Amino acid sequence: MSEDIILEARGLSKEFKGFIAVKEVNLQVRRGTIHALIGPNGAGKSTVFNLLTKFLTPTRGQILYKGRDITGMKPADVALLGMVRSFQISAVFPHLSVLENVRVALQRPRGTSFHFWKPEASLYDLHDRALELIEAVNLTPWANHTAAELPYGRKRALEIATTLALDPEVMLLDEPLAGMGHEDIEGTAALIKRVSANRTILMVEHNLSVVAHLSDTITVLRRGEILAEGPYDVVSRNPQVMEAYMGSTTAGEVGHA
Amino acid sequence: MTAETHKMTTVAVRQTSEDTTRRTLLLAAGLAVGLAAPFVLYPVFVMKVLCFALFACAFNLLIGFAGLLSFGHAAFFGGAAYITAHAAKVWGLPPELSILLGAGFSAVLGLAFGALAIRRQGIYFAMITLALAQMVFFLALQLKFTGGEDGIQGVPRGQLFGLFDLNQPLVMYYFVLAIFLFGFALIWRTVHSPFGQVLKAIRENEPRAISLGYRTERYKLLAFVLSASLAGLAGGTKALVFQLASLTDVQWQMSGEVVLMTLLGGMGTLFGPVVGAALVVTLESYLAGTNLPVPVVIGAIFVVCVLLFRRGIVGELQAFLARRKS
Numbered sequence: 001m002s003e004d005i006i007l008e009a010r011g012l013s014k015e016f017k018g019f020i021a022v023k024e025v026n027l028q029v030r031r032g033t034i035h036a037l038i039g040p041n042g043a044g045k046s047t048v049f050n051l052l053t054k055f056l057t058p059t060r061g062q063i064l065y066k067g068r069d070i071t072g073m074k075p076a077d078v079a080l081l082g083m084v085r086s087f088q089i090s091a092v093f094p095h096l097s098v099l100e101n102v103r104v105a106l107q108r109p110r111g112t113s114f115h116f117w118k119p120e121a122s123l124y125d126l127h128d129r130a131l132e133l134i135e136a137v138n139l140t141p142w143a144n145h146t147a148a149e150l151p152y153g154r155k156r157a158l159e160i161a162t163t164l165a166l167d168p169e170v171m172l173l174d175e176p177l178a179g180m181g182h183e184d185i186e187g188t189a190a191l192i193k194r195v196s197a198n199r200t201i202l203m204v205e206h207n208l209s210v211v212a213h214l215s216d217t218i219t220v221l222r223r224g225e226i227l228a229e230g231p232y233d234v235v236s237r238n239p240q241v242m243e244a245y246m247g248s249t250t251a252g253e254v255g256h257a
Numbered sequence: 258m259t260a261e262t263h264k265m266t267t268v269a270v271r272q273t274s275e276d277t278t279r280r281t282l283l284l285a286a287g288l289a290v291g292l293a294a295p296f297v298l299y300p301v302f303v304m305k306v307l308c309f310a311l312f313a314c315a316f317n318l319l320i321g322f323a324g325l326l327s328f329g330h331a332a333f334f335g336g337a338a339y340i341t342a343h344a345a346k347v348w349g350l351p352p353e354l355s356i357l358l359g360a361g362f363s364a365v366l367g368l369a370f371g372a373l374a375i376r377r378q379g380i381y382f383a384m385i386t387l388a389l390a391q392m393v394f395f396l397a398l399q400l401k402f403t404g405g406e407d408g409i410q411g412v413p414r415g416q417l418f419g420l421f422d423l424n425q426p427l428v429m430y431y432f433v434l435a436i437f438l439f440g441f442a443l444i445w446r447t448v449h450s451p452f453g454q455v456l457k458a459i460r461e462n463e464p465r466a467i468s469l470g471y472r473t474e475r476y477k478l479l480a481f482v483l484s485a486s487l488a489g490l491a492g493g494t495k496a497l498v499f500q501l502a503s504l505t506d507v508q509w510q511m512s513g514e515v516v517l518m519t520l521l522g523g524m525g526t527l528f529g530p531v532v533g534a535a536l537v538v539t540l541e542s543y544l545a546g547t548n549l550p551v552p553v554v555i556g557a558i559f560v561v562c563v564l565l566f567r568r569g570i571v572g573e574l575q576a577f578l579a580r581r582k583s
Contacts, residue, residue: 100454
């Protein structure tokens with residue numbers, strides 16, 4: 001295995017009571033790239049995603065992170081290795097403030113998270129770093145609001161700030177642009193591009209055009225199997241990919257499927 | 258750091274200090290009421306309220322801040338009552354040690370219950386805790402030292418630290434008040450600690466907490482053990498107050514009653530369970546002197562509460578104040 005493959009799936013399969021959701025997926029994510037996993041509804045994107053982060057257990061196959069077999073690990077332990085995921089439905093802690101949301105992630109490496117006898121004030125020195133991260137995603141005016149008060153697009157931004165607080169080597173983003181308005185999409189895409197420096201990003205998307213200029217490699221899934229893989233120019237011209245997206249035959253329509 | 262983020266930090270700190278002032282005032286008022294209560298009300302009645310208030314606060318730590326509904330907390334409350342009563346009566350241990358043994362027993366029992374139940378979610382978690390608590394009930398019914406239907410009667414209150422005679426109602430009262438304040442302070446601190454932050458995060462969104470690298474079941478287990486120990490502290494204290502440990506404390510209705518107190522007062526608020534416990538205990542002792550069927554009246558109040566003010570008394574009050582502020 002080459003050195004610059006940070007995350008790899010070998011023969012990954014998942015069956016749910018006879019239904020094969022993911023079949024023999026071989027995936028290699030290169031270090032320092034943005035890799036997109038796309039496909040129509042029900043293609044098994046989210047299942048692959050949950051398998052890679054250990055939120056689901058594969059029926060068959062192997063997952064390697066930095067050459068180490070993580071197939072049998074627990075999801076929290078995968079996060080400790082530096083691979084942190086987001087969720088399709090915006091995953092914030094709604095009744096905590098924006099600041100506290102980020103701080104919960106920052107406090108983990110301290111090892112005081114079981115200390116029920118310590119005051120909350122022992123965490124206040126994390127506020128500077130938390131506010132920097134909040135600033136980076138343009139949420140400064142919201143810092144003291146509860147996460148529940150944020151509009152949808154800003155919740156996703158908060159989620160990214162929380163994930164960044166762990167300074168992960170690999171970020172896995174599950175449809176980070178889903179459900180956003182056009183203006184938010186551009187902002188968030190730019191944000192993803194910005195935070196991808198010195199990191200590897202694997203993102204799941206429904207929409208091919210959204211990831212076109214963002215990702216270095218695109219893997220297209222259909223019915224649980226890999227259909228095509230490569231840079232956007234190659235993938236978007238693949239006739240099978242066009243076929244998969246509502247039977248359309250032009251690249252332009254592919255983008256809006 | 259930019260000037261703007263500096264401003265934000267100041268805002269954050271100011272808000273926190275405002276909250277702290279309000280809380281300190283509330284606490285001082287509560288403390289004054291606690292100190293004066295035995296001169297106005299019957300001390301045994303207030304002590305009963307305090308024991309149940311601590312029990313409800315312990316239960317609330319679990320459901321309000323960790324999102325876990327235990328339906329077996331009677332096992333910790335009643336179990337500790339038996340251990341404390343036995344230690345004081347048969348082994349002749351001093352009261353402080355007897356209560357400590359009771360709470361310690363509940364901590365160990367909580368660890369065992371928790372280890373078995375914590376991986377289950379929602380209703381399954383509640384069912385497992387209920388089943389385990391029923392096993393404790395049957396043990397209490399069958400074992401020799403618990404005295405079966407009679408319970409352990411005539412438990413001596415003894416001398417606290419060999420100095421204070423707890424048979425004096427006022428001395429006993431302030432001892433119980435001190436225990437309650439200790440338990441309440443511990444819960445307060447736990448909720449506002451680094452651990453409490455993680456606990457709230459787990460309650461709000463467990464998968465997200467896992468994805469941030471928290472092994473959530475360990476945090477939930479610690480919350481469960483803390484809650485069980487404090488429920489045991491309340492139960493052991495109650496055994497000394499009434500000089501009795503009986504099946505009432507360990508049967509499933511007691512688990513239900515603590516749910517009722519917590520919901521009525523306001524789940525997830527610090528003062529709610531205290532208010533709820535005071536209300537239920539007062540109602541029960543008032544209704545006991547009338548011909549009305551107590552469970553029916555309490556049940557009806559509960560139904561009205563659930564239909565009209567779901568956040569409980571304190572929860573609704575807080576929401577009202579927050580609305581008026583904004």
